[in-house]
Amino acid sequence: MERRRIRFNGNSLFAKLLLGFMVVILISFAFNLFAYNFFYNQMRDELIRSNTTALANTVDGYETQLLQLDDLLTRYYFDNSVAALKKGNIGSDFPIVNELADEFRTIVSNYNLDLENVFIYFKEQGFVIDKNGYTRVEEMFGKYYVSRDYGPEFWAEQFAEDFHFRTFPSAEFDRHRIELMNPGSSRFVPVIVKSQIGSQFYVGALIDADRMFSAQVQREDNPFYMTGSAGQLFYSAGAVPAAMPAAPADAGKSFVLHGSDYYFYKTGELSGQTYVSVIPYETIASQMTKMNVLLLTLFALSVLISIAISVLLSVRFKNPVQRILEALRQMNPVIRQTSTIHEFNVISESLQHMIQSVHRKNSLLQKYGYLDKIKSIQALDTEVQALADTKRTFHFIMFHIHYTREYELLGRDRPLKATYFLEFINLNMTQTFADSVTMQVEKDRILSIVFTDRDESEALTEMLRYLKQIFDRDSAYYQLTIACCPKLWEPSGFTSAYETAGEMLRRRMLSGETQIIDTPGPLEPVIFWTPEEERSFAAHLEAGNEPQLTALVHSSMQRLTRRQATAWHYRQYAGDLLSKLLMTLMAHQIDTNSLYAEYSPYDEMERFVSEAQYIELFERLLGQAALLIRQKRDARDPIVDFVVGFIEKHYGDDIYQDLIAGKLNISTGYLRNYFKEKTGQNLSDYLNEIRIGKAKEMLEETEEKIQDIAARVGYQNANSFTRMFRRLTGLTPGEYRRDRIVNPQK
Secondary structure (H helix, E strand, O other), X not given: OOOOOOOOOOOOHHHHHHHHHHHHHHHHHHHHHHHHHHHHHHHHHHHHHHHHHHHHHHHHHHHHHHHHHHHHHHHHHHOHHHHHHHXXXXXXXXXXXXHHHHHHHHHHHHOOOOEEEEEEEEOOOOEEEEOOEEEEHHHHHHHHEEOOOOOHHHHHHHHHOOOOEEEOOOEEEEEOOOOXXXXXXXXXXEEEEEEOOEEEEEEEEXXXXXXXXXXXXXXXXXXXXXXXXXXXXXXXXOOOOOOOOOOOOXXXXXXXXXOOXXXXXXXXXXXXXXXXEEEEOHHHHHHHHHHHHHHHHHHHHHHHHHHHHHHHHHHHHHHHHHHHHHHHHOOOXXXXXXXXXXXXXXXXXXXXXXXXXXXXXXXXXXXXXXXXXXXXOOOOOXXXXXXXXXXXXXXXXXXXXXXXXXXXXXXXXXXXXXXXXHHHHHHHHHHHOOOEEEEEEEOOEEEEEEEOOOOOHHHHHHHHHHHHHHHHHXXXXXXXXXXXXXXXXXXXXXXHHHHHHHHHHOOOOOOOOOEEEOOOOOOOOOOOOXXXXXXXXXXXXXXXXXXXXXXHHHHHHHHHHHOOOOHHHHHHHHHHHHHHHHHHHHHOOOOHHHHOOOOOHHHHHHOOXXXXXXXXXXXXHHHHHHHHHHHHHHOOOHHHHHHHHHHHHHOOOOOOHHHHHHHHOOOHHHHHHHHHHHHOOOHHHHHHHHHHHHHHHHHHHOOOOHHHHHHHOOOOOHXXXXXXXXXXXXXXXXXXXXXXXXXXXX
């Protein structure tokens, strides 16, 4: 029997595939060996870099927080209230004490400095003011904050020390306060800030050490220490080692290896403390070694298996690939080649759908081409340009879908939004006009382009009326607007048609039904407010006068009704009104969240289909805003009350801010900032408004000369009075008097 000879052709597909597999395997093997060595060597360096960076970030956080605390406490050396307490009798200064206690509570609660308490220690008087008020030093540090290391004697001794800012080692403090729900002990870091210009008092704080540690340190499971310049322990998180290694002497090195742990060091610039982070290394290194051994074993096994599989696949690839290539040369989509390899069968079946996919792709590219034309985008792809027909006249229709709140409440039962409309519109368009293209260009807009050589406006209108009947059945869930200009557009008019349809959508009236808009052209402007209404609305809003505000809004709404305003006009008016409310509330530093019910007012307006819905919303918003402003205005404040009363009584005198500040025994800058913070208005603006308001009353009720009225309300220069009057009212005093004579009802 003749033995069959095995021939090996180096140029065959089998040889090429086998050689390619072997090259890939060798490259992969070499790369993995290199990666193994490189990764193992880089592991330690990366560990050191990442932990050095982490410690630097932690130190920056600590030091930044201490710097903020230094700035915050230092300002009390320049505080007028503290100065007054130094000179006065504590028995008669309880308002100032209470004010300072309120400030300290605010600092502890809102400044994110992890503070337990802030206090001022007065040396001669022997008392402390903290967030809870006034107390004796012995009670403060012998009863309320008790520490074995920081008794009353320690705090008294600090007056003799020479420093500006100093932190002290953390210690356990027993807290005993009636208002505490769970009295107990906590670990606090004492901080003292002193002034170089006097030593009659100093400002101190207690920082919650554990809370500060949790906020600043990225990983709390590793030991962490803070030590002083003399090596004393300031704070520790984790077990304290029997002997902590010294910091590296080399300035360029930030760590030392001690035993099986790395100790990372960094010194803070402000506190002078040394921060130490301890990172175990041996456990990670051991795990990485085990992992690499496992990876090498798996990789060696994969190489052997890959070689065997590569030989088998090279043999089995040859014949099926050759048969598929022959079929492709003949451009025959029907390929029924049977193979034991599943992928070859999938390829054979997929080739049958390739031609159909090409048609679908061309259809999609065609829509992209029309979209480029509509939005005046210069397409660089010549294939896309060739698919878009730009040589025929066309009709252009735009559909705008606006979903109602009821639609959102359907939940999982609702259809796929615009997809439902797109499929339905496309089906009806193609049935009526075979040569048409329908596409979605935005989430709520669908376009249909009907190519035709003659005017098909009547047939198009009839079909749109049919669509309206269908869509009106579900009008509770959406508002559909159809813009269709009854004209035949020229081939170059894609962009103009799109812009015209967009303008036509704004002609939709307030209604829940589907509307067909066929009138082109921009909307005529509608005046929402007259200048006098603008001023009256602002004035009544400032006064919190709800009835007058409601009357003004009803008047504006009646004007919109008379002008047959569109839904777009109503939304513009509502947006303008809401903007005025929000700006006024924010100017008074009033929280606007109360205006938002279950939904934002802007979201509510998007769903309105009637004027009554707008009026109901306006009445609710105006009532809430007016109430908030009245509550803000009626809030009693001793400083503001004094300023307002003084101006009301002496508005005709020569009033200046230094005079009022002197009467309150505070600085002018503090008065100016305080009044602005509490009222949302500059003191000078408030004074001018009071004076001009009094002048308006005199102009209406008397016949005095304008220069005499100017002098009576505090303006010695009639020109200055006229300029201020015009700025606040929009009229000169003479014009205002004549206007009130002609229109006394204003």
